[in-house]
Amino acid sequence: MKTHRTIAELLEVIPDAALIINRSSELVLVNSMLVTMFGYQQRRELVGKKLDILLPESSHVTHEKHVAGFFSRAENRPMGKGFEFLGRRNDGTMLHVEIMLSHVEFDGEPFAIAFVRDSTSSKLTEDKIRRELEQERVLALTDHLTGLANRRAFVEELERDIELLRTQERQFAVCFIDLDDFKIINDTYGHEIGDEVLQQVAHVVKAGCRASDLVARVGGDEFATIHPGASLEDAMHVLERVRKMLVQEFAEHHWPVTLSMGVCHCGDANLSYDVASILRVADKAMYEAKQKGKNQIKIAHVSAV
Numbered sequence: 001m002k003t004h005r006t007i008a009e010l011l012e013v014i015p016d017a018a019l020i021i022n023r024s025s026e027l028v029l030v031n032s033m034l035v036t037m038f039g040y041q042q043r044r045e046l047v048g049k050k051l052d053i054l055l056p057e058s059s060h061v062t063h064e065k066h067v068a069g070f071f072s073r074a075e076n077r078p079m080g081k082g083f084e085f086l087g088r089r090n091d092g093t094m095l096h097v098e099i100m101l102s103h104v105e106f107d108g109e110p111f112a113i114a115f116v117r118d119s120t121s122s123k124l125t126e127d128k129i130r131r132e133l134e135q136e137r138v139l140a141l142t143d144h145l146t147g148l149a150n151r152r153a154f155v156e157e158l159e160r161d162i163e164l165l166r167t168q169e170r171q172f173a174v175c176f177i178d179l180d181d182f183k184i185i186n187d188t189y190g191h192e193i194g195d196e197v198l199q200q201v202a203h204v205v206k207a208g209c210r211a212s213d214l215v216a217r218v219g220g221d222e223f224a225t226i227h228p229g230a231s232l233e234d235a236m237h238v239l240e241r242v243r244k245m246l247v248q249e250f251a252e253h254h255w256p257v258t259l260s261m262g263v264c265h266c267g268d269a270n271l272s273y274d275v276a277s278i279l280r281v282a283d284k285a286m287y288e289a290k291q292k293g294k295n296q297i298k299i300a301h302v303s304a305v
Contacts, residue, residue, distance in 0.1 A: 007106065017116040020104070025051040025067045028111060037097075037118055039090035056088045070101065070112055084119060096123040143217040145195060146202035154216035154224055155275055161228055162266070162273050170228065171267035173235035176282035177205070177223040180258040180294040197255055204249050208242035224282075232265035232299070239263060239297050247295070258295035262286030265299075 008029050011018045017034035021027055030046050038054055040046060046053065051067065052060045063085070087097045100115040141153035149157070164170045179201060186194040198221065205223055206215045214226040227235045243259055250257055262285025266273050285300035292298070 014115070016100075017118075018114065019046075019051075019054075019116065020111050020113045021051055021067070022109070022111055023067075023071050025064060027051060027053070034116060037095075037116065038087065039093075045090075054087055056086055056094060059086065067112070070103075071110060087116075096120045143202075146199055146217050148202050148206065148223075149214055149216035151216065151218040154214065154218055154226070157214050157226055158275050158278065161226060162275070162278075164228075165266055165269055165273065169269045171231060171265070173227040173230045173232060173263055173265045174278050174282050175225045175227070175235065175239055175261050175263045175297075176279065176286045177225070177259055177261050178286050178290065179221040180260055180290065181256050182221040184256055197257060200249065200253075201246065201257070201259075204246045205242050208245045209238055213238070224279075230265075231267070232263070235263055235265060236297065236299075243295065243297065260286050260289040260294050261297040262289060262300055263297060 007020070008031075011020075011029060011031035014031070017037045018029075018031045019027055019034050020029040027046050027049050030043050032043065035041070035043055035046065038046075051063065055063055084096060084098045087095045089095060096119045098117045098119045102113050104111050104113045141150060141156070142148070143150040158174065161170070161172045165172065179197075182194070182197070185197050198217070201223065202215070202217060205225065209215055209225060210227070210230075212228055213230075214228075216224050216226075218224045225239075227238060230238070239261055243261065246257075246259055262282045264278050264282040264285065266278065281300040285298040289296045289298040
């Protein structure tokens, strides 16, 4: 057909891979760039075949609906409008493609013409940038010495828990932890051993807490935990387990370090909790634990929040 020959010649001079399909999703024309892009040798391997040959099997039904919808509407779809899909090469490997889709009519018959660009490399670049940004975000919220959450991450999580208490009445508990006699370690053994002690404390506290709990290093020898959904009894059970685990662990190393802890339970959605006041009363309870002999847990007076 002369019209087809003319269009086929035109498709060969454009700078993009291109194809034309009819209402039945059959490939009527393809140019050599599209043949190469999808790993074929000659156009006749594709012409007359269903569009499915260029698509992963899992998307055949969805794309059939898209084609039917396209022919029923008058709108075109230009490049850069977010129409991307996964293509299937001849060897079975996949590639990300972006298409510009337009209605055309030849000899009174409707067709769809698609200009196709391989966006695999840009997709990989986007994914790499996304992973790097996520890694930077994680690093910004992580304590470099212990691998725990840092103070910034702790505050962000505490703000979320305060909001969940207010909106969903989900209780939680916060514990402020300070190492007893840590200065003796630094003065006697040096800062290298001091860092090892901090790392071991982080390991013990993390191991003793629940998977849903947040454990953070919020200062030099200060740690804090958040126990979402926990009653005061739940939190005390976890923290007592942590205290005993550390005593046992450090006895083996002959490190004279224990934990003084102050716990604040937040369960009344009608109270106006905020980060500063919670930390203030938990910190006060922790100092009370130190004054009472160290190596123990004191409960904060919630009415002071």
